Amino acid sequence: MSVAVRDLHKSFNGDEVLKGISFDVKPGETFVIMGPSGSGKSVLLKHIIGLEEPNSGEILIAGQSLHGSEVLKNYRVAMVFQSGALLKSLTVGENVGLYLTEHRLKDPDEVARIVAEKLEAVGLKGLEDRAPSELSGGMQKRVALARALVIDPQLVLFDEPTSELDPLMSVNIGEQIKLMRDRLHPTILIVTHDRDLAFGIGDRIAMIDEGQIRFIGTPDEIKNSRDPMIQKFIHAELTNT
């Protein structure tokens, strides 16, 4: 399932956050959007999932314009939020099975079976009855991933999937995304400033800065870019002098 973004502009209270963003994502591709904090990455993702309306420009999902239409309802699209965005009033199991129960796609026994299977897939077997607040940040993100897996998505959007996680958990989340990619072959868009994740998983990487695309290329191309901003971003390190 392809995604195309065409000359996207968005302002909040006169402050232009997106300044003419354009790019294409091919079906089955893992496309990573990197950039410093406040560069408009998450806002861009919210436009692609239809949570924000652009001031101008267009987003095409599988060739169909998103603007003013219900095109997303025709496809299995999931988003994993930075915070996980699990419903605190529900248990882990209810969160994972929410889509199936709310749309009445399966009977309760079948939902329970699918929930157990998806939780096992993300390494959280047997935690169905726990409250989200009882889980660590990394576990909550894995539950959110399981919730996305339930619909066997054709397009998955990740907003900072490894933020606030320790390095081991970040690697674990990256592995889970890879597993999902290998099993379901969805189109994946990841917003992150985690360089290891971006280079380890991305087919192509877009570097966004101050609301504009600065560079799009493969991980090798971006590593070899001569753009000083990109070099500074991907090689930034704290030195103990």
Next chain:
Amino acid sequence: MFYNIGQIMMLFWRTIEAIPNAWLERKKVYDQLFEIGNASLLMVCILSLFIGGELALETGPTLVERGLSGVLGRMVGLSMCKELGPVMMAILIAGRIGSAMAAEIGSMRVYQEIDALRTMNISPVNYLVMPRMIAMVIALPALVIFSIPVGWLGGALVSSFNSSISVPVETFFHDLREGIAVSDVMHGLVKAFVFAIAIGLISCHQGLVTIGGPRGIGRSVTKAVVNSIVVILILDYFVTRFLIYFQ
């Protein structure tokens, strides 16, 4: 202000559109009904008992002094049915339940739970607003039905035991039976129904438009309660005019 009123009207319309799904969402409606009833019933009884008692205490001595002790039951009865029952219960529910609704939905908005629902094609109106609205329009009139006789009882007890009034319970209730018609109780229930819609809409709307983290949630809760109380008192006047016109 007009923008907010427009948004609330839109929310009202979308809630009405969602009502055909109410049977499918009945578990959420039951949960909300339990929440409202469980949180409020005892408070409703205590409040009503003292409101009825207070009414009798304030007016009883003057009525007795002027030889009008025979109308005390009617006066307390009508006040509870038509005005104090529905208005005070609505204010109580706005404070207890409206604030909780605004806080819960506001927190879901701030922590992206509502965005998550939308990405799953789950309508926040269907999932959150409609069950709360239905529970509210059932629960508030039901609580008013509880509050009215408890208020009468409070009035009767004070009238009977206060030495400056000393109207026997039998006399109080005899006069009350003479002076109160079913239409008077219906008058209060119509008001409660209208207030319930107002509280539900204002509280859910405030929750849905919450921005800015915990401070934003606090602001939404305050706005939900204050706006609900103001709207209840304004609506009270217009609904009373409307009901008097049709009497």
